[in-house]
Each structure stands twice: as structure tokens, then as C-alpha cells.
Amino acid sequence: MLTKLKTGDNHNEISRKKKRTDTAELKRLSQRLIALDRTFKDYSINDVDVKLIDGRIQVFFQGKPCAEIRSKLKSYPLGLKWSRYSTAWVRKFTANTGRHFFGSLNAVLKEI
Numbered sequence: 001m002l003t004k005l006k007t008g009d010n011h012n013e014i015s016r017k018k019k020r021t022d023t024a025e026l027k028r029l030s031q032r033l034i035a036l037d038r039t040f041k042d043y044s045i046n047d048v049d050v051k052l053i054d055g056r057i058q059v060f061f062q063g064k065p066c067a068e069i070r071s072k073l074k075s076y077p078l079g080l081k082w083s084r085y086s087t088a089w090v091r092k093f094t095a096n097t098g099r100h101f102f103g104s105l106n107a108v109l110k111e112i
Contacts, residue, residue: 040093045109057097058088059105065112072108077101 033055042051049060059073059080073080073089077100080089091097 045106046112048109048112050105050109052093053086055093057091057093058083058086059090059109060088069108069112077104078108 040052040057042049044050047062051058051060057080065073072078078091080091082088083090091101
């Protein structure tokens, strides 16, 4: 064992394992991004645009929505938050963001 430590064989073995793990993780994440992109298409309802940008659902209004609509956007199951950076209502897009979320969002947007 002491000779392994001196020659650096142990270090090379560890770096090979880490490289394999990193490569597998990159492959897994790229496949997940491709799958998520396939499941969502940008759309528009009543001049309100719903887009997927940088792994986040962003809802763009033409102006400031009324207080009733804003409270519905914040509440469950939508859970959207106002982002000053992107000037939109935003929520992270995950695999759990399913039909229930989009059905509720579409119902709120059709009220406008």
C-alpha cells in the first residue's frame, strides 16, 4: 500500500472514478433538460405570454394585473412570484409541475 501511495496509482484510480461519475452526471442532466424541453411549448392566452426560459415558467402580462389576479398567481397551486429581473411572474419548472398547475394557470388567465 505504501508503494501505491508513493507511485501515485491510487490517485490515478480516484481521478478516473471521479471522471466517470462526472461524465455520467453530465449525461443524466443533459437528457433531463431535453425531456423537460419536449414537454412544454410556449403559448399565449388573452395577450398573456407563458414561456419556458432557463428552466423557469415565466408569465408575461402587458401591464400590471389587478389585485385579484395577482393574489391567485401567488396562491396554491400556482405559487408564482414576481421577478423584477425578468419583469414576469416566475416559477421553477420541474417534473412535478404537471397538468394541475397548467390547468389552474389557464383558468386564471381566461378570467382576464
